[in-house]
Amino acid sequence: MVRDKSARGMAFPILNGLFLTLFCLSILYLMWYVVIISLNDGADSLRGGIYLWPREFTLRNYQSVLGDASLIRAFGVTVLRTLVGTVSSVFFTSMVAYAMSKRHLFGRKLYLLIGTGTMIFSGGLIPYFLLLRSLKLLDTFWVYIIPALFSFYNCIIFMSFFRTIPAALEESANIDGASDWRIFLTIIIPLSKPVLATIALFSGVGHWNDYFSGVVFVNNPDLVPIQTVLYRIVTSASMGKMAVAVPGVAAKMTSSIAIKFATMAVATLPIILVYPFLQKYFVKGVMIGAVKG
Amino acid sequence: MVQANPAVSTGSKRSWQSRLYAQRYLQAMAIPGVLFMLLFNYAPMYGIIIAFKQFKVTRTIAASPWVGLTHFQEFLGSEDFLNLLTNTLGMSVMYLTIAFPMAIVFAVLVNEIRSPRFKRAVQTVSYLPHFLSWAILGGILISFMGESGLINEVLVKLGVLKAPVIFLGEAHMFWWISVFSEMWKETGWSAIIYLAAIAGIDQELYEAATVDGVNRWGKIIHITIPSIQGTIVIMLILAISGMLNANFDQILILKNPLNALRSEVFDTYVYRMGIGTGRFSYATAAGLFKSIVSMVLLLLANRGSRALTGDSLF
Numbered sequence: 054m055v056r057d058k059s060a061r062g063m064a065f066p067i068l069n070g071l072f073l074t075l076f077c078l079s080i081l082y083l084m085w086y087v088v089i090i091s092l093n094d095g096a097d098s099l100r101g102g103i104y105l106w107p108r109e110f111t112l113r114n115y116q117s118v119l120g121d122a123s124l125i126r127a128f129g130v131t132v133l134r135t136l137v138g139t140v141s142s143v144f145f146t147s148m149v150a151y152a153m154s155k156r157h158l159f160g161r162k163l164y165l166l167i168g169t170g171t172m173i174f175s176g177g178l179i180p181y182f183l184l185l186r187s188l189k190l191l192d193t194f195w196v197y198i199i200p201a202l203f204s205f206y207n208c209i210i211f212m213s214f215f216r217t218i219p220a221a222l223e224e225s226a227n228i229d230g231a232s233d234w235r236i237f238l239t240i241i242i243p244l245s246k247p248v249l250a251t252i253a254l255f256s257g258v259g260h261w262n263d264y265f266s267g268v269v270f271v272n273n274p275d276l277v278p279i280q281t282v283l284y285r286i287v288t289s290a291s292m293g294k295m296a297v298a299v300p301g302v303a304a305k306m307t308s309s310i311a312i313k314f315a316t317m318a319v320a321t322l323p324i325i326l327v328y329p330f331l332q333k334y335f336v337k338g339v340m341i342g343a344v345k346g
Numbered sequence: 347m348v349q350a351n352p353a354v355s356t357g358s359k360r361s362w363q364s365r366l367y368a369q370r371y372l373q374a375m376a377i378p379g380v381l382f383m384l385l386f387n388y389a390p391m392y393g394i395i396i397a398f399k400q401f402k403v404t405r406t407i408a409a410s411p412w413v414g415l416t417h418f419q420e421f422l423g424s425e426d427f428l429n430l431l432t433n434t435l436g437m438s439v440m441y442l443t444i445a446f447p448m449a450i451v452f453a454v455l456v457n458e459i460r461s462p463r464f465k466r467a468v469q470t471v472s473y474l475p476h477f478l479s480w481a482i483l484g485g486i487l488i489s490f491m492g493e494s495g496l497i498n499e500v501l502v503k504l505g506v507l508k509a510p511v512i513f514l515g516e517a518h519m520f521w522w523i524s525v526f527s528e529m530w531k532e533t534g535w536s537a538i539i540y541l542a543a544i545a546g547i548d549q550e551l552y553e554a555a556t557v558d559g560v561n562r563w564g565k566i567i568h569i570t571i572p573s574i575q576g577t578i579v580i581m582l583i584l585a586i587s588g589m590l591n592a593n594f595d596q597i598l599i600l601k602n603p604l605n606a607l608r609s610e611v612f613d614t615y616v617y618r619m620g621i622g623t624g625r626f627s628y629a630t631a632a633g634l635f636k637s638i639v640s641m642v643l644l645l646l647a648n649r650g651s652r653a654l655t656g657d658s659l660f
Contacts, residue, residue, distance in 0.1 A: 065562060069455050070464070077471040079530070086496065087486060101499045149379030152372040159366055159373070164380050171383050173641075176390025177633035178613070179620040183407070184390050203382045233371035262479030265595065269621055280481040287485040287599060310489050317482045324477050332470060336538055 095311035150211030417631035453540035472534025484599030587644030
């Protein structure tokens with residue numbers, strides 16, 4: 054390609070690079086700011102003027118967060134629901150998707166129609182709430198897991214991946230007398246690591262970040278995930294109510310931005326840690342989902 | 347419930363019963379998913395009828411008396427209604443006109459980067475906020491924009507502001523804060539789909555244009571945008587059909603009594619009325635009204651785009 058070397062031609066790449074760099078810096082700086090405030094003495098932070106580096110370095114904020122039983126418990130709920138919820142939903146959705154990807158499946162058209170309907174119509178929040186109530190799921194740990202077991206959107210992504218697996222692989226197993234269930238477990242799953250990783254990422258991040266189910270479907274403070282605790286702290290502080298319905302360190306957080314930021318940093322760290330490893334998978338997942346969905 | 351369909355017979359001599367038996371494992375794998383959808387996605391649709399009843403938690407849905415359109419009349423006649431409609435549509439229109447095109451512009455700009463390493467870095471960083479919870483980003487935003495937050499500190503120091511402003515306490519600023527913070531969070535992620543579409547464009551088109559002396563801007567307008575028009579239209583239809591969903595996760599965090607006049611949207615209202623104050627029937631009526639308008643918007647957008655561009659979702 055012939056490159057334009059004139060001043061006009063150079064202006065665009067420079068401005069473009071500058072704009073994109075500034076945009077990325079705004080993201081990185083926001084996260085960095087959380088880190089430096091969480092590592093700075095809480096009382097000192099209130100004086101302002103901290104921009105790039107902690108002024109009075111301390112680990113006390115993290116000690117408070119990690120030493121608080123109710124926060125640790127909330128972290129535990131989040132970790133547990135993310136692990137159980139992700140594994141169960143990836144397994145369940147891929148199993149259903151494998152069967153539905155078979156063109157000779159009786160009733161397949163009806164099944165897919167039912168699935169498509171879920172993407173267009175919804176009962177809305179209140180009927181959903183009443184359903185969970187009549188299923189006795191409210192105020193249980195399972196309210197995080199069971200309603201999230203299956204998503205037709207993810208099912209579509211799985212189906213389009215399964216169709217790319219050469220039929221010959223399954224046929225040879227079929228001749229050996231393996232059932233569809235065995236084929237799914239021993240041939241399909243090992244071949245589907247990229248798509249399993251993609252859906253696990255979407256599902257895992259969804260579980261990790263969800264605060265709403267904890268707010269609406271759960272009252273028991275022992276069953277509330279960390280994001281819901283953060284939601285309560287953040288909104289009660291912004292409303293000017295200093296008394297929070299969460300005990301211990303959490304109550305102090307409304308006044309101490311440092312402890313609040315330390316909690317946020319701890320809650321974000323796992324996402325940042327897994328993110329680079331899964332990045333190569335999710336771009337593909339988005340594309341399949343958007344094209345077929 | 348499974349209706350075997352003999353019409354799909356493809357000339358096999360085996361009876362449909364024996365073929366159904368042969369796929370018993372597949373059916374056992376598929377049917378739990380169908381049952382799940384019937385229970386969690388379709389059963390709540392039955393619950394919608396409480397919008398036409400006087401439902402109380404102490405009664406069953408079936409035992410609640412019918413009240414016709416009372417709840418809809420009350421909702422449409424209430425002072426809240428116009429306010430909700432204004433806020434929901436206002437923020438949605440702002441989002442559609444500012445943030446939606448921004449994702450396309452962002453994809454084009456990223457595509458113009460020549461260095462593969464820089465391109466990868468920009469993509470990695472710009473996708474990141476999508477994976478952060480609004481409970482966290484909202485908390486950071488509230489701290490940033492608070493009275494002693496970073497933004498006030500800097501603006502006062504620079505002399506732009508005389509005294510700190512609690513930005514989230516100013517109702518008239520709420521739409522801007524909501525739309526721009528959402529755009530900041532999602533632009534990189536939304537651009538993925540356009541970047542993928544751009545990557546599929548035949549490079550010879552650009553080479554031919556270079557030979558003809560077409561400049562960068564001309565290539566973007568005459569090659570890139572027309573080539574990804576189909577993707578843009580699909581994304582636009584989806585965005586329009588989701589207009590009334592606003593941005594629930596975010597607004598629920600940023601909303602407070604001071605900005606409520608400009609931050610209350612359909613979804614937060616349904617939540618507040620239904621779960622908050624226990625007016626289940628009334629809240630369901632408000633939610634149903636929203637769903638119906640959303641579906642009409644989807645159909646209109648779909649028809650409009652088919653008429654104008656020939657591309658449509660269905």
